Amino acid sequence: MKLFTSFFVMFYTFGCTYGLNCYTCTDTSYDGEAAETCFTTVSGTTPSTACTADSGTTVYYCSTKFTVDDGVTTGVVRGCAASTSDEDTHSDAVPTADRCITALDAIGNPTATTECYYHCSTPDNCNTENTASLKQCPNDCNIGSSQGSCNYITGVCVCASGWSGTDCNTAVTSTSSGASRKCVQCNSEIDSGCTTSTTSVDCPGTQAYCSTRTSTIFDGSDAVIRTVTTKACTSDFKAVDQCVFNDIYTDSPISDTSVGYSEFNCFSTCDTDDCNTNTADGVINGNEAVVLQCVVCSDTTGAGTCNTATARQACPSGSTHCKHTAIYLISDRVDLSYAADPEFKLVSVVRQCATAAVTSQCTEASVGSLSFKKVTCTETCQGDGCNVGWPARPECITCSSHLIYDTDDYDQCLENPPMAAACTYPYEAYCVIQESGKKKGSRKSVEGYPRRITRGCFHSDIGTACSTYTPRDTEMESCNRTCTTDGCNVGSGSSIPFQTMITVVAFAILGKLTQI
Secondary structure, eight states: OOOOOOOOOOOOOBOOOOOOEEEOEEESOOOOOTTOTTTSOOTTTSOEEEOOOOBTTBOEEEEEEEEEETTEEEEEEEEEEETTSSSOTTOSSOOSSOEEEEEEOOSSSOOEEEEEEEEEOSSTTOOOOOGGGOOOOSSOTTGGGTSEEEETTTTEEEEOTTEESTTSOEEOOSSTTOOOOEEEOEETTTOTTGGGOOOEEEOSSOOOEEEEEEEEEEETTOOEEEEEEEEEEESSOOOSSEEEEOOOBOSTTSOOTTSOEEEEEEEEEEOSTTOOOSOOOSOOSSOSOOOOEEEOEEESSOOSTTTTOOOEEEOOTTOOEEEEEEEEEEEOOOOOSSOOOOOEEEEEEEEEEESSOOOOEEEEEEOTTSSEEEEEEEEEEOSTTOOOSOTTOOOBOOEEOOOBOSOOOOOHHHHSOOOOBOOSSTTOOEEEEEEEEEETTSSOBOTTSOBEEEEEEESSOOOSEEEEEOGGGOOEEEEEEEEOSTTOOOSOSSOBOGGGHHHHHHHHHHSOSSBO
């Protein structure tokens, strides 16, 4: 990337932000007819709605949700979604990955209802996925035995804890050491403190899960007759937290045959030691022991195998953060009159689960009297799969406009740049903008002269300033801008104007949930 530096003070102007438009429709009875445009969006036919403006921690984005019952697509919902009230109940950020969630009917012949969610934030009406986007798994993933479910986005079985294999039919021992799972084990009928008990003991066998169940019996007038809480070890995964209504009871021990009784059962299942201390209430509200998932890989030779890794693994009990560390060697640079990249060698990249936070930073150490340094960058974050990209380095917008002559026509890189992404190299500590060829004090092009903007990553600070020049009695300017936060190189070289401001706001939510 060829960038040039100028040294005049510049100022920022902030404009307004415009809401995103999303296709908005619902169809709950799919039979493959061409008229069902909600399943295959048609511009001008499928309704479009402007989302509510972002407010506080709430960011709006476009969503497509397909409902699949036992492998058959039955429904679709498209529209604007709020980051604070979407399917991801453990975060207020916009989900960073498409995913499927499966619930298994707990009564009678089990039916697997899977909801697959797609997310996007640009451009307008980007939620165009159709049923062809869904992929069937090669088998039923043993869903009937609660061993797995199909992820229709990837076409791969997702196995429940305790099971593995392409069809989730291989049992996995509860712990790698062969030790027993530790769970709270009590019943409120005989243990008065069972509801709030947090005391765990070894399970009697090789059960892989802990469970909490609350059963409430009520009569026809909705009066509660009895509530029983049971905490125990189990070999069967039911759900993270789910409730069902059971049959009517008129027999012993409730023997009054003139009155009908119903039972409301809530159950919560988890797969780590000491995890069933919660209340089962059918609401996934944060009191469940949801295991943190981090990207886990180790490249200790600098081969690059972990550079772009995104595959997640469940973390061990006690993990609170995801961590990533990158170590590299880089030559000393003192002459910045040219834009060549520095000499660089990757040493190692490690991504892992962690039990404590570390300071987000890059530290340099000289290597003897040689003219290069060893740099160690490390960072922790909180949020499933957040330890991607380069630690302690910003993610930047990268694009370059076409040359524009004699016109102020729309330019994608200038007006609607792509989302920020991880830079190519760990030493790229800056996000930059270089813009040239505009009339001084305005956003206008000058007839007969090229107009161009470049956004990207860079290893050095190119300055933040504008310089002027006057060809043919027309004052023109070239501007550079340098910044160091995720998605900050939005707007123009001399300001952050109008709708492009939404890009940096959206990316701040889409990015790492909590950087430390």
